Amino acid sequence: MNNSTNRKIIPKLIKAPVKEAICEIRCDISKAYSLLPGGLYESIKNSFPTVAELPFANINGPIPDELKFIAAHRFVSAKKDFIAQIGPKLCSVNALDPYAGFETFSSHITAVFEAYKRVAEPNKLHRIGLRYINLIPSATSKKIEDYVNVDFALA
Numbered sequence: 125m126n127n128s129t130n131r132k133i134i135p136k137l138i139k140a141p142v143k144e145a146i147c148e149i150r151c152d153i154s155k156a157y158s159l160l161p162g163g164l165y166e167s168i169k170n171s172f173p174t175v176a177e178l179p180f181a182n183i184n185g186p187i188p189d190e191l192k193f194i195a196a197h198r199f200v201s202a203k204k205d206f207i208a209q210i211g212p213k214l215c216s217v218n219a220l221d222p223y224a225g226f227e228t229f230s231s232h233i234t235a236v237f238e239a240y241k242r243v244a245e246p247n248k249l250h251r252i253g254l255r256y257i258n259l260i261p262s263a264t265s266k267k268i269e270d271y272v273n274v275d276f277a278l279a
Contacts (some may be wrong), residue, residue, distance in 0.1 A: 125127045141258040142223035148216040148253045150193050154245035157212045161197045164210060167239035172199035172208055182213065182237045186213060213250070215240045
């Protein structure tokens with residue numbers, strides 16, 4: 125049953141509720157992962173000057189395939205409003221609060237993923253994901269229906 129004609133218009137929020145937006149690519153790569161952090165840093169250091177090794181980077185021995193999608197290195201923008209992360213089968217770009225809009229987010233995604241393609245030489249794509257984490261304020265209303273048009277039904 126489609127109730128789209130009965131839906132009310134939701135007022136535009138003064139401030140975007142986006143707390144974090146994530147674009148993540150999971151893929152197999154042609155190069156050894158150990159070459160990626162330095163190579164990627166050289167390509168994106170003007171936009172992402174800070175690099176950090178995450179705990180996953182220090183795992184010794186063979187890594188099970190299901191864990192290869194975990195970030196091992198993080199690159200942080202000068203303003204700390206964007207981060208790029210890589211792992212053995214992962215490259216992601218995160219836009220942090222305050223969210224600057226999709227055009228700005230998209231330009232960072234393109235720059236990081238183009239650099240990642242040159243360095244990692246991906247050869248098999250597993251997944252592309254785009255997620256938004258929102259925080260909707262409750263000061264003006266206590267009902268979720270005032271912010272979203274969603275119909276829930278049990279089948």
